[in-house]
Amino acid sequence: MAVKTFKGGAHPPERKERSSALAIQRLREVKLVVVPVNQHFGAPLQPLVKVGDSVKRGQKIADAEGRMTVPVHAPIAGVVKKIEPRTQSNNSDGSCIIIEALPPPAEGQPVPAPEDLADFMPPLDPFACSKEEALARVRAAGIVGMGGAGFPAHVKLAPSKPIALVIANGAECEPFLTIDERSLIERADDVVEGVAITMKIVNAPEGVIAVEENKVHAVPLLEKAIAASPRTRAGMKIRVQLLKTKYPQGGEKMLITAITGKEVPSGGLPMDVGCVVQNIGTLLAMVEAFKEGKPLIERGLTISGGACTKPANVIAPIGTPVADIIAAGLAQVDEEKLGMVIYGGPMMGVAVPNYQIPVQKNTSGVLLLDTIESKHYDEETCIRCGRCMRACSCRLSPALLAVAVESGDYKEAEKIGLLDCIECGTCSFVCPSHRHLVQRFRVGKQILRALKQKEAQNAR
Amino acid sequence: MSVILITVIFAAILAFVLGIALGFFQKKFHVERDPKIDEVRAALPGANCGGCGFPGCDGYAEAVATGRALTTKCSAGGASTAEAVSKIMGVDAGAEDLVTVLLCQGTKDLAVSKGDYVGIKTCRASKLSTGSVKACSWGCQGLGDCVAVCKFDALEMGDDGLPHVNYDNCTGCGMCVEECPQKLFTLVPRGKKGSIVLCSNRNVIKANVMKTCKTGCIKCEICVKQCPEKCITMVNGIPVTDYDKCTSCGVCVQKCPTHAYKLLETDVMGEKKKVPVLAEA
């Protein structure tokens, strides 16, 4: 099989060996969950419950009107204790619904019936129902893109342009993270099924499961699953594609370019080149939503890092404080060595002040880095070596862009592609002077957007 | 002798022709414009040296007259010209004399920090990346965006991690108000009397305020209850003084359990500015 890739990028140390062989564990006992009301990219939601309400597992607890919204469901059965602002995994304070689990039935008391605890939707056959029904189900299940910003899945699955290819993003190019790899190995059938469902909904003739070379051992399993799938027997075309191990191979745009050779136009979406890219976690959530009627109330994540003495791949209810996963013994941390906590991968994740912060729909991993791994450097002056320019997967010129941003020349910065930056962090990674390039671009984008907004207002 | 004669005749004719031509062209190609430009232009030396960064004296005069340039840019004319130009332009600039006040007292010792921030040393960047370096989401980031933007040397980063205002230099231009990502600055008239809360937290969980900052407003509303003039109201979680009624009696300042209340005339702008906040509170 030909190994495909894109131009540019870098190869940070993978560090996946720590957790790649560990089977996914399920966290069963949860005492308390902190569910952020807003976990998607789009308009804010309103809580549907109030303090003191009893909720069932899977019950909708927040929703809003509008296309760019996705409801949130109770991950466990329990009682709403509080609704108040808490720190979320993006470091900002957001309204959270705090649910305390029902106490385990005392001895001799009747165990509550499952239907009293859970409130799932009826199963739905995606291959038999209409497209509208399927999309409604995806939204009702609260599914968002589980890899990145939390883009509503039902919007992504209703493109305005014809789709030729569905790509399952199994690249998992971030160091440390192995949850997708484990999912590919342990749930290959479901992954194939998820691709098939997606293909059905967007009416795509072909599906590709893209896997980086460092996960080549998952390929035979996937190929077996494809061969065994009733969907491929019914004529659906699904295949596996190996990709070179390189960061940011899992970036949506890079993935599309690697597989199809096409480039997503600046400011455009994957559908502009006839592609839909789905995260592995998202595919699994969709399968569950159709098969079991189960909304997105739990997700898999990797807990790893140098200070994590016992790494793990776990499935935990959304809203579980990571500290509770560790307290439950699924993973262990050496407090002494702990230097940094990151929600997400080391390249794009967010450094947070503690690991009390709950798991969210888009939390693919939690890294507990030791003090050596978390060494950050002070900036030195740019020596203009040009490494960032060769590494930039978007063919931007980070060094020049940084100069434009620093000198406040936002017109120039926009011209040379500030808004095209996907913030993958490759440029900062390769910089020998340890320039905080991506951070600079983030700040620059914020200012540029504000300027443009002002301009638009003035124009009016 | 003939040389002198020829010279004189030549010069007379040349200059006369030039004079007529200039006068004629000036009339013929006359273009209406703001008389203020001409006024400013007249006050400038006319060296057209370009030292001001504008294309010639005309360019600079136009920039000044339309408010695009400072009145002090003419280097050829020096201080006297600057004065004259300011006089022409500055007559109607008699706005209120404002100064800036920082609405945060979260020094390094009093406010709890969230972690050790590494990255670009600007407040905007730290806020974007960490939410807030301080455990208090509303607190001063202490990285001096305000100091950097101040053109008048009126702000200085103190050792306590907060910017300090030098009220002699502050012109109330409002650049810091614009720049602060936490919106912690406010402009008040110079010499204003009355009390003010030097805290901006709008934390709805009162119990958490004390965990993050020892001098934060904990929304106890003692000030509202104790004020003899009844001039304090809670607005959006922060007590606000009605300066029409405030008599600077100082009751709120004394009663405030976290020392968030201060008197503008003494504690903020007065001689003994920044009375150290007691840590035991």
Added chain:
Amino acid sequence: MKSLWKTFKQGIIYENPLLMLMIGLCSALAVTSSVANGLGMGLAMTFVLLFSEIVISIFRKVIPNSVRIPIFIIIIAAFTTMVDLVMKAYFPDLSKSMGVFIPLIVVNCIIMGRVEAFASKQGVLPAIFDSLGMGLGYTWVMVAISAVRELLGNGSVAGIPLMPASFQPILFFILPPGGFLVFGLFISFNIWLKGRMDKTAKERA
């Protein structure tokens, strides 16, 4: 009298045309490769400035505003030509080494600037002091720059060898790039000096 002295002092340091106002730079760099040239240029410049300011100050009330610039130009050009002629007649070597820069005094921003800003508004006496202050301020900087350049680039000052015999002249300093460098450092030095003086003045106040 005190204000006259102050006018004079302005030009020497605080509003030094070369270092602070940064006008009239061309000649400051072009002819400062030797002290003789620098001094000659400075004095020629002072002469033109002095007489232009005097004449214009005398006639300031009869000059119509709309043609004042051409009239100023005529007066300045006349004095410049005189200097040019006199130098050609009596200092032919100096005149030759300064070449086109003597006639170019006419477009020196210092003269036009001072005439417009000062002489056309003030009486004769202040104008004299202003022109002397500006002219000498110009001259001392010229001499200082040329002294540095000549010393480093030729080992001598005003033609007198000062460096030990083993000194090898650093030609860079009498070549054009050296002029730029020395002048840049001079400005930097003056800014520092002025900062120091402002500081002490403030402390004293």
Added chain:
Amino acid sequence: MKGTLKLGITLALFAVGACASLAVVYTVTKPQIEAQDQLALEASLRDLFPEGEEFEDISASISSANDAVRISSAFLAKRGGAPLGLAVKAAGPSYGGQAVLLVGVELNRSIAGVRILELNDTAGLGANAKNPGYYVDKANKVTFPGQFAGKFITDPFVVKSDVVAITASTITSTSLTTIVKAAAEAGALWLENSALAPPADQNSAASYSGSAASESAPEATGGN
């Protein structure tokens, strides 16, 4: 229109005043300026031919064979009516622009001396040609132009061979040598045509001993 007229008249009055005074200065300095040029030239001429009493301007009748070198003027030095030699003022290109040289030619077609009138080459390098303290032959204190004195026009005039170059200034050396040679040849030709010098084939140094004959050109021992 009346205003315009008034402006014109005012301007004219100032111009008249300024120009009149200028004209006065001009008339005063004019003879002095003209005298300066003449003085400088004569000083050089006398320097070349110390015995010369009068110098006849023969500029009109001389021309250069070398296109690059222009003969601007030439003077026949005489003593008591008898010709002593010819001084040729020649201009040609050098490193930093035009160089003007005055070359004295003896009647025997050897070079009486070379004076550099104008040279704008690099200070410290090519400009050393006109530096009286710079010796190409330090032992004998011979300057660059000084080394030409006594050379015959039949000599090769090749830099780094029979002409010693100024250190690190081969171009200046070559350019100046070319000018000297062209001027000397033009001068010798004129002398021949005027029948003041013997024809080329009869050239012999022994027949005439010039003032500079004792200064022999240094052997090529220095420089690079």
Added chain:
Amino acid sequence: MPAKGLLLSSSPHSFTPVSTPKIMLSVLIALIPASAYGVYLYGFSALALILVSMASAAAAEFVFRKLIKASTTVADFSALVTGLLLALTLPPSTPLWMGALGAAFAIIVAKEFFGGLGANPLNPALIGRAFLLMSFPASITTWTLPQGLVVGPDAISSLSLSQGAVDAVTAVTPLGLIKSGKTLADVGTYLGTHSDGELLKQLFLGFHSGSMGESSILLITLGGLFLLGIGVIQWIIPAAVLGSTFLFSWILGMNPLFSLFTGGIAFGAFFMATDYATRPLTPKGQVIFGIGIGLITAVIRKFGGFPEGVTYAILIMNIATPFLNKMRVKKYGFVPPVKPAKPSKEAAR
């Protein structure tokens, strides 16, 4: 929960092990063969020149940064690189104090005045060399013969070269000979070779007079290839410089191989033109940059006042760098601007 403060920063949180000192160190290593050969050829004086120049550069940087109360940056080795590069472009017989002065000038005026590493608009080592060339033209153009090189028997008489002291023979560089109107054959005679091929071979191996940086094209190329191999420099600029020098020399009627094997063109192509701070960043800009250097070098060698033009060619193209940086590659997904682009909503995973 942890009592101590954890590190908070913006992503990425992982960094390459490559650092500025390591890059500079690798340049120093790449220069070792050429320097060592230079020392072998010219002996102690060359070694002393290298050491003095490097020491002076480092000291100048240290003292200057102390004076302006900035952080000390000597530890990044960049000053040492500048000092070494400068020493390699000077005649081995340069007086030591000149080397020290040039290195100090290069570091202070050309580098630190503009803000230090990465901020200098022109190559400091070349500015140092140009400064010395302007200031002491005689010394900087006085070459010595390598130890053991016996110039051809008729060389002295035919080329009128004079001999001074026995151990230090003043000499001319091959380019110097060409500049003074000699032919290739004369150069061959001078170096004691008998055919053009033999001459080129000798030039390539480096047995002729000149600066240490122009002696052995072979060793310089090896150093350059080492830097290319470890990714410190990229191939575009050296290729463009060498290619265009070859081409333009040929067009202007010079022996193109001779042009490549003499003078500092190889040294300039690999070590000077690739200087990070002063070369354009964009590939297109680099191509034009390299071609410009080749063209100007050939033109100066053919028509200019200097036998060697690489120094000035690189400096002149350095000035053009800010403009060449505007020649960018089309960014990912570039669409010709019809309407203002909208922000991309996707983030890489």
Added chain:
Amino acid sequence: MDLAKIFLVALLVNNVVLMRFLALCSYVGMTNDVGQSVGMGFAVTFVTVLATAATWPIYHFLLVPMGLTFLKILVFILVIASLVQLVEFYLKKNIPGLYAAMGIYLPLITTNCAILAVTFENIDYGYSFIQSIVYAVGVSLGYLLAMVLLAGVRDRMKTSPVPKFLQGTPILFIASSLLGVAFMGFSGLIK
């Protein structure tokens, strides 16, 4: 001297700003950004050529026959000043588009010593009319070149940590010095 030689010498070898220090006021003042410097450069080119075309005939057909060559300075500066004024009036009224692009630079040009120097040198060097025009173009394009190059360097220095005591004008002169060093490479290029 052929025309190409005159042109190249004026443009590169004796660059008007970097080697001859003319027109420094605008060189320092107008190089804040590249666009501005280009505008100024072209305006100077235009006026220099115009001034040369006007002063050369005046000198040779008016001043020389009348024996008034000593009035050269006065007449030339007056002619240039009036010329600039007239061009400005004309542009402002009739071609406002061009005026907006270039006209704002015109007042600066009256005191630009490069222009006056060119007109003088045309006389001193004894150039013919055509030679004078070529020389004028060469000099003014040399000015444009220096302006643009400095603007480029300045643009780059905007984000450099230039030591405090050199910030502002001093570093401009030092940058010019280094540009001059590079331009020394052209010396001797044309003999």
